[in-house]
Amino acid sequence: MSADSKQLNHQVVIVGGGSAGTTVAASLLRQKPELDVAVIEPSDTHYYQPAFTLVGGGTYEMAKTARPQKSTLPEGSTWIKDGVATFEPDDNSLTLNDGRKVSYQTLVVAPGIQxxxxxxxxxxxxxxxxxxxxxxxxxxxxxxxxxxxxxxxxxxxxxxxxxxxxxxxxxxxxxxxxxxxxxxxxxxxxxxxxxxxxxxxxxxxxxxxxxxxxxxxxxxxxxxxxxxxxxxxxxxxxxxxxxxxxxxxxxxxxxxxxxxxxxxxxSAPEFISQSPLANADGWVDVDRNTTQHNQYKNVFSLGDASSLPTSKTAAAVRKQAPVTVKNLLAHMNSQPLEGSYDGYTSCPLVTAYGKVMLAEFIYDGVVTPTLPLSPFKESRFYWFVKKSMLPPFYWNQMLKGKEPDIAHKPLNA
The missing domain is CATH 3.50.50.60 (FAD/NAD(P)-binding domain)
Structure with a gap:
């Protein structure tokens, strides 16, 4: 899982080994184990960031939020331990901080926020x-x-x-x-x-x-x-x-x-905002439903660095990743892009020790609960979900590319 040569070439290159990049890499390799997938990520440690609030509140151990990067990347992927300096999408390539060139057939950009x-x-x-x-x-x-x-x-x-x-x-x-x-x-x-x-x-x-x-x-x-x-x-x-x-x-x-x-x-990372991939606000310029780049059709983006007009959360990534993978594979096979992301995101609003109000919504601020519980009521059940259920789900399901799901519905439906 290392890459050290001066000129690198991979079928799918994923920029970012956080929640978005790792989830996409794992899902691609679960569905197509033969794919040549490389993940560009400079960090040695992968953090479960949604628990940082609980750490600050003294109700979660910091050590439980961290795992070695190598252990979280999917088997069969290639880890390029470096950061990106520049993108050259007209040449289907990018340049790493150490000067190496990486060429790709398809690119996924998910480096997070700065x-x-x-x-x-x-x-x-x-x-x-x-x-x-x-x-x-x-x-x-x-x-x-x-x-x-x-x-x-x-x-x-x-x-x-x-x-x-x-x-x-x-x-x-x-x-x-x-x-x-x-x-x-x-x-x-x-x-x-x-x-x-x-x-x-x-x-x-x-x-x-x-x-x-x-x-x-x-x-x-x-x-x-x-x-x-x-x-x-x-x-x-x-x-x-x-x-x-x-x-x-x-x-x-x-x-x-x-x-x-x-x-x-x-803000968007500077190597994103100053690249040909960015829109006027500095984010990777993608279609809000397909996550495909509006100009470079072999480029996709999700997560915090994308232009997707929704709240930047791990819950949003969970819904964006299956759409990105489905459409990326369709693009590679010259098929229509049928995956569509509706802007779903959620924010477990901790309101006290033992209480959470779960805000779930899609584009245009439409409230869309997953369970038949009032989204406006502070709940002990959702505290249990946030503290005890979501972390293992993140490590053992989401980052493994597994896609179990429960449908969310508009509140007035």
């Missing part, structure tokens, strides 16, 4: 100390739990940047868990919990907003929309936000903190 820690002044210098934490990195998620355990009341601040971002519910989840922790330890009355979001709404699907507002209200969490974190002074323990007043003028707001959980600004 975390831009440096966009907030002072953040990188203080992240992981001074009460500044983040569940968006495996290196820093455990420190969130340390901050919670050390919290004795005061100002607890939670931030969310303007979109795009992966798992857009995660910035709220840790706020609710932290507030519930404070409640359990009789600290809530001595605390000031505030949620600052650079977005214009608490959640992208309007139907869930009033229900989430009730959760925030239960804890006394203040909601501050249109506030983008621009600077952190870790020594002074002050966070600075930029907002726009009623006259349209930009102004800054300083907020002292005792605990600050930061969600970093995010």
């Amino acid at each position: 975390l831009n820690w440096g966009k907030v002044e002072g953040l990188e210098e203080t992240l992981g100390r001074n009460g500044v934490c983040s569940n968006y990195s495996p290196e820093t998620a455990p420190y969130t739990w340390e901050c919670l355990k050390q919290f004795r009341g005061g100002n607890a601040i939670f931030t969310q940047p303007p979109p795009p971002l992966k798992c857009a519910g995660a910035p709220q989840k840790i706020a609710y868990l932290a507030a519930d922790y404070a409640r359990k330890h009789d600290l809530l009355s001595e605390s000031n919990f505030q949620f600052y979001s650079g977005a214009g709404a608490l959640f992208s699907v309007p139907d869930f907003v009033p229900h989430l507002e009730k959760v925030a209200g239960r804890y006394g969490i203040g909601i501050n929309l249109g506030h983008d974190l621009v600077a952190v002074d870790g020594e002074r323990k002050v966070a600075t936000f930029q907002t726009t007043d009623a006259n349209g003028d930009k102004q800054t707001v300083e907020q002292p903190f005792d605990l600050l959980h930061v969600t970093p600004h995010q």
